Amino acid sequence: MLDLISAANLDSTIRLATPLLLACLAGLYSERSGVFDIGLEGKILAAAFAGAAAGVYLGDAWLAVMAAIVVSVIFALIHGIACITFRGNQIVSGVAINFLAAGLTAVIGNAWFSMGGRTPPLPAEARFRGGDSVLTPFFDGIPGIGPWLNEVILDHTFFVYVAFAAVPFTWWVLYRTRFGLRMRAVGENPAAVDTAGISVTLLRFQAVACCGVLCGLSGATLSLALNSGFITNMSAGRGFIALAALIFAKWRPVQAMFACLLFAFLEASESRLQGRELPFVGEVPVQLIQALPYILVVVLLAGVIGKADAPKAGGVPYVKER
Amino acid sequence: MNKELPPWVDFGLLPILNLLTAFIVAGLVVLAIGENPLEAVGHILFGAFGYGEGVGYTLFYTTNFIFTGLAVAVAFHASQFNIGGEGQAYVGGLGVGLACLWLDSTLPWYGILPVAMLGGALFGAIWGAIPGYLFAKRGAHVVITTIMFNFISYSLMVYLIVNFLKVPGNASVQSRTFEQTAWLPKLTWLEGIFPGVSSSPANVSIVVAFLACLFVYILIWRTRFGYEVRTYGANPTAARYAGISTTRVVVTIMAISGGLAGLMALNPVMGEQNRIFLDIPQQAGFVGIAVALMGRSHPFWIVIAALLFGVLYQGGAELAFEMPNITRDMVVVIQGLVILFAGAMEFLFRPMIAPLFSVKEAASA
Numbered sequence: 001m002l003d004l005i006s007a008a009n010l011d012s013t014i015r016l017a018t019p020l021l022l023a024c025l026a027g028l029y030s031e032r033s034g035v036f037d038i039g040l041e042g043k044i045l046a047a048a049f050a051g052a053a054a055g056v057y058l059g060d061a062w063l064a065v066m067a068a069i070v071v072s073v074i075f076a077l078i079h080g081i082a083c084i085t086f087r088g089n090q091i092v093s094g095v096a097i098n099f100l101a102a103g104l105t106a107v108i109g110n111a112w113f114s115m116g117g118r119t120p121p122l123p124a125e126a127r128f129r130g131g132d133s134v135l136t137p138f139f140d141g142i143p144g145i146g147p148w149l150n151e152v153i154l155d156h157t158f159f160v161y162v163a164f165a166a167v168p169f170t171w172w173v174l175y176r177t178r179f180g181l182r183m184r185a186v187g188e189n190p191a192a193v194d195t196a197g198i199s200v201t202l203l204r205f206q207a208v209a210c211c212g213v214l215c216g217l218s219g220a221t222l223s224l225a226l227n228s229g230f231i232t233n234m235s236a237g238r239g240f241i242a243l244a245a246l247i248f249a250k251w252r253p254v255q256a257m258f259a260c261l262l263f264a265f266l267e268a269s270e271s272r273l274q275g276r277e278l279p280f281v282g283e284v285p286v287q288l289i290q291a292l293p294y295i296l297v298v299v300l301l302a303g304v305i306g307k308a309d310a311p312k313a314g315g316v317p318y319v320k321e322r
Numbered sequence: 323m324n325k326e327l328p329p330w331v332d333f334g335l336l337p338i339l340n341l342l343t344a345f346i347v348a349g350l351v352v353l354a355i356g357e358n359p360l361e362a363v364g365h366i367l368f369g370a371f372g373y374g375e376g377v378g379y380t381l382f383y384t385t386n387f388i389f390t391g392l393a394v395a396v397a398f399h400a401s402q403f404n405i406g407g408e409g410q411a412y413v414g415g416l417g418v419g420l421a422c423l424w425l426d427s428t429l430p431w432y433g434i435l436p437v438a439m440l441g442g443a444l445f446g447a448i449w450g451a452i453p454g455y456l457f458a459k460r461g462a463h464v465v466i467t468t469i470m471f472n473f474i475s476y477s478l479m480v481y482l483i484v485n486f487l488k489v490p491g492n493a494s495v496q497s498r499t500f501e502q503t504a505w506l507p508k509l510t511w512l513e514g515i516f517p518g519v520s521s522s523p524a525n526v527s528i529v530v531a532f533l534a535c536l537f538v539y540i541l542i543w544r545t546r547f548g549y550e551v552r553t554y555g556a557n558p559t560a561a562r563y564a565g566i567s568t569t570r571v572v573v574t575i576m577a578i579s580g581g582l583a584g585l586m587a588l589n590p591v592m593g594e595q596n597r598i599f600l601d602i603p604q605q606a607g608f609v610g611i612a613v614a615l616m617g618r619s620h621p622f623w624i625v626i627a628a629l630l631f632g633v634l635y636q637g638g639a640e641l642a643f644e645m646p647n648i649t650r651d652m653v654v655v656i657q658g659l660v661i662l663f664a665g666a667m668e669f670l671f672r673p674m675i676a677p678l679f680s681v682k683e684a685a686s687a
Contacts, residue, residue: 038405038465082666091403093666095611099658104351106651111355117649240469246468276403285485291477294470301462310463 004269006153007302014160017257017264019044019162019221023242024249024256025170026214030076032174032251033207034187034313036090039079039097040215041239047072047219048175049105052230053112055126055223064126064224065236069216075101076212077205084204087317098239106232117232128157128225159221166214170253181209187311188316200318218242244297251311263293327672327679335665337618339671344659351655357645362652369640376640378509382589384625384632385524386603388531389586390610391628392538393450395619397464397579399542400571403554406453406468407583408607409475410446414584416479418591419442419487419497419598426504431592434504438592439530439585445578446584449475454576458569464576472607480600487598497598505594525593528566532584535621541578551575552571584609609635612657615665631657 003009023040030037047068054067060174075097082093109117120161137176140146174180186193222238223230241263249255266289328669349359370380390407399406404410421438423507480495487497508520542548554561554571562568583603590602609631617624631653638653663670 036465038469056411078662082662086667086669088666088668089403090666092611092615092661095405095608096658096662096666099608099612099654099661101658103651103654103656107351107355107649107655110649110651113649117651129507180512237473240473243466244470283532285481287477287484294473298456298462298467298470298474301460301467302456303460303462315463 003272007148009265009268009272010152011155012266012268013261014156015226015264016267017260018160018163018264019218019226019238020242020245020260020264022159022166022214022221023161023239024260025166025253026211026218027243027246028170028174028251028253028256029183029207030211030215031246031314032187032311033183033204034190034311034316034318035080035083035204035208036094036242036315037079037208037211038094039075039101039239040242041237042094042098042101043072043075043212043215044219044222044239045233046075046101047216047234048234049109049119049219049230051216051220052122052223053075053109053147055122056113056119056229058187059123059126061126061128061224064122065217065220068220068224069213072216072219073209073212076208076215080205080208083140083317084201084208087319090315090317102233103120104209109230109232119230122224122228126224127228128159130154130156130160157221157225159217159225162217163221164257167253167257174253179206184311187313190313191321193300194318194320202321203205204318215239225239244293247297247310248293248300250309265290323623326661327676329677331679333618334677336668336671337616339675340663340668341616343657343670344663347659348652348656352648352652354678355640355647357647362641362645362648365641365644366633369637369643371474371644372640373519374516375512375522376636377516377637378512378519378524379639380466380629380632381509381519381524381528381637382522382594382632383606384628385528385531385589386473386606386611387609387628387631388528388625389534389582389589389623390603391613391617392534392610392621393579393583393586393607394610394614395617395621395624396399396538396542396543396551396575396582398614398619399548399555400551400575402454402457402464402572402576402579404450404453404468404576404579404583405465405611406471406580406602406607407610408605409468409472410449410580410583411603411607412475412479412601413449413588414442414580415587415591415598415602416482417443417445417584418587422486422500422504422596423497425599426501430503431506435506435530435588435592438504438588442582442584442591443581446587447581450583451573451577451578454573455569456575458572463663464572479602483598483600495600496595500592500596504592505596506588510590523590523594525589525654527588527593530585530588534585538582539621547574561629609657612660612664616660 023044027037027040050071051064051068053063065162079093079097082088085089106117111121182198184198186203194200222234243258245256248259270286270289273284279282352359352362369376371377393407394404418438418441422439425434452470453464454468456462457464483495489498506525509524510520512519550571551564554566587602612625613624613631616627633654634656638650641648642650
């Protein structure tokens with residue numbers, strides 16, 4: 001049992017939680033403003049590809065991140081134009097985004113690099129790697145748990161710290177700023193916000209753009225930090241796990257972090273739990289662990305462990321009264 | 323914006339404009355890659371219709387997409403968005419496969435077929451009805467629960483195949499092959515028109531697909547229940563007020579939707595591979611979304627849309643072979659564009675087109 005809370009396992013939990021958390025917070029901005037987004041998966045994938053492709057061509061990690069963000073925001077704006085401007089069905093649009101991203105990354109990737117949809121491995125200067133920080137010697141000085149803390153908390157890439165810093169930041173934006181208040185209001189009762197003379201369209205577009213930026217970072221994490229380059233369909237359902245985490249957290253940022261950590265912990269522990277007898281429950285099939293995030297969400301939605309109330313105006317295009 | 327337009331504009335011109343846009347954008351993608359889109363279309367058409375085996379594969383894919391398109395469409399009529407066709411078809415494959423494994427040495431194929439249909443439809447229906455129930459009783463959005471059920475089905479099926487159905491000592495993750503008595507016959511009677519068609523996996527389940535279309539048409543437009551479904555889809559509040567039970571409509575329609583998706587498994591499980599294998603639906607559940615949107619949830623147009631996607635899937639394989647720069651994933655791009663323009667942006671051209679017709683009407687009035 002102890003190896004589940006070993007430094008190595010917790011280290012990979014935090015690493016795996018990062019793309020989930022960024023995507024989950026991305027969904028939070030969009031959905032809190034009343035725009036459902038099941039296209040998180042597609043945006044992550046598109047961003048991962050854009051980041052890797054830019055990394056290969058430009059050989060610079062920061063330009064690669066910028067490319068990932070730009071492409072993800074473009075996809076987010078397509079979603080915005082379809083569902084905010086043209087009042088299309090948000091679910092249909094999200095499905096379209098997912099297919100477009102899956103198809104385009106594979107087709108363009110193959111046309112550009114002729115490696116069956118992969119990108120070549122990234123040069124070192126286009127990658128993000130964790131390493132020693134100024135705090136490392138200090139942590140090492142702590143007797144006993146020092147090296148453990150070092151591996152779990154320090155030694156991560158840029159994205160990890162951005163993701164975890166984005167949690168309090170999102171909380172602050174959501175609950176302590178004018179923009180956050182309006183965003184929450186527009187997700188619950190857009191007519192009231194409109195009556196107050198604030199543009200529902202603009203607010204929703206802003207929220208969708210925030211979603212794009214965070215999905216861009218999530219995708220960049222996958223291809224620039226967790227891996228070195230792009231592999232076909234490398235998002236592998238993470239956008240949907242993030243969506244599950246968002247519902248599990250009932251659309252709240254701090255809870256979203258814990259949900260993502262929980263789901264990432266399951267993912268990290270998967271190989272360690274395979275074929276092992278656990279106390280009281282016996283051997284747990286690895287497929288059950290893989291399906292657990294989804295099962296937990298269904299159980300939550302079934303109302304067994306509290307009720308998950310979505311933003312009330314979510315999914316409904318706003319039509320101004322005349 | 324909400325002015326009445328003549329029906330042929332609303333149901334003919336606008337959808338065609340939207341589809342054209344999708345295909346033009348797809349053509350631009352091909353151009354951007356540096357290939358000739360018209361040449362690509364030529365390869366697709368040749369691959370899909372140029373020779374008997376190609377025709378057979380086109381029909382094989384079309385069969386899958388008719389089932390999954392119908393599945394999405396019936397749910398649309400009750401304003402439910404069933405994204406779970408993929409999972410329902412996968413679990414349906416278990417039902418079909420178990421029937422074949424159970425009966426394959428005792429009955430001929432036409433004796434097994436009804437049991438296999440029942441098994442596939444029943445398993446798929448259960449997988450669809452649970453999200454329907456959760457919506458009706460708990461208000462859980464069907465979109466979310468069906469997505470979750472897709473992922474749960476992947477894990478469940480891997481677990482069942484690895485632990486219970488796999489042939490011991492065989493490395494491949496699949497059940498034993500059914501005895502030949504349980505194999506659905508190929509379309510040999512088409513040999514006269516398309517020589518070589520029976521070397522493709524196309525089989526008699528396409529007949530079941532057409533019967534399913536008829537069933538859906540009668541169910542939605544010719545029965546009392548269909549009327550309730552359409553009423554509920556048009557206005558749930560009004561339907562409840564008129565004494566139509568949400569639970570009954572949504573749970574039943576989701577069960578039917580899941581059942582239709584489950585029937586799809588007949589084609590790959592009993593008609594093609596003749597065993598239970600990993601990833602039975604191979605994305606057909608998702609293609610069903612595009613097919614239903616393009617077919618405007620009507621069985622006739624769904625057959626046309628399914629044929630179009632059948633052509634794209636089979637022709638896409640030919641295309642990838644002839645133009646290695648374009649992979650088969652181009653079909654997924656087209657799928658995305660069709661869903662985007664025929665579905666999400668269906669109102670794209672309405673504001674531009676509407677004045678043309680209202681002016682005319684004003685002049686004639």
